[in-house]
Amino acid sequence: MMKVYFKTLVYNPFPKNDDDFELLDLATDRHFEIYNESYYRDAGFIRGMVDLYIDDGLFVNHIYTDNIHLTWLSYLKSVLGEMHPKKSFIAYDGEMVSTYLERDSNGENLRLIYGNHKTTWIPSNQLKQAIVKGFMEFMSHTNRDVESLKYMDQEDDDEITEEILEANEIYEKMLSDSKKGKPLY
Numbered sequence: 001m002m003k004v005y006f007k008t009l010v011y012n013p014f015p016k017n018d019d020d021f022e023l024l025d026l027a028t029d030r031h032f033e034i035y036n037e038s039y040y041r042d043a044g045f046i047r048g049m050v051d052l053y054i055d056d057g058l059f060v061n062h063i064y065t066d067n068i069h070l071t072w073l074s075y076l077k078s079v080l081g082e083m084h085p086k087k088s089f090i091a092y093d094g095e096m097v098s099t100y101l102e103r104d105s106n107g108e109n110l111r112l113i114y115g116n117h118k119t120t121w122i123p124s125n126q127l128k129q130a131i132v133k134g135f136m137e138f139m140s141h142t143n144r145d146v147e148s149l150k151y152m153d154q155e156d157d158d159e160i161t162e163e164i165l166e167a168n169e170i171y172e173k174m175l176s177d178s179k180k181g182k183p184l185y
Helices: 031-041 068-079 124-140 162-179
Strands: 004-011 023-025 048-054 087-089 099-103 109-114
Touching: 004 031, 004 068, 004 124, 048 068, 048 124, 068 087, 068 099, 068 124, 068 162, 109 124, 124 162
Parallel strands: none
Antiparallel strands: 004 023, 004 048, 087 099, 099 109
16 A cells, blocks of 8 residues: 655744745644744744645655645645535635545545646545645644734734634534544544
């Protein structure tokens, strides 16, 4: 069986100079500091990469997004019952490359299509598990108390991005379900 997983990286909000585009894994002791500063500097959005790995190899290249929460929500919705019968668009906000999940004719396998690149067919349950695990890992390193955060030039509290609020709500429900022993996938 192939190994399938996702990895999320965010842009370093503490660059040494303006040309520094270092990527950071949130799984560090500084995860809240990194998240909060990214939120502040990028008007309430978290920029970075949500990458798919198959057998420890990166699919295509790093896939950039201006809104990691939106990207994760589109992946989740595509495998948690909201997917179009044949294909589901994946929102890599900022990328001008068509990205979507495609379902095979019998509905048992999925593949990610990024521009002209296609993964091999992956069993639906295996990709769903990788998506849920990747989302839960990312969210575990975020500051879900976004109402307490302000970003540069924010005028009022009503400007929190809806993707962050929706991702927080889904994460809290999934976390609660897992603590009750309910399977996440």
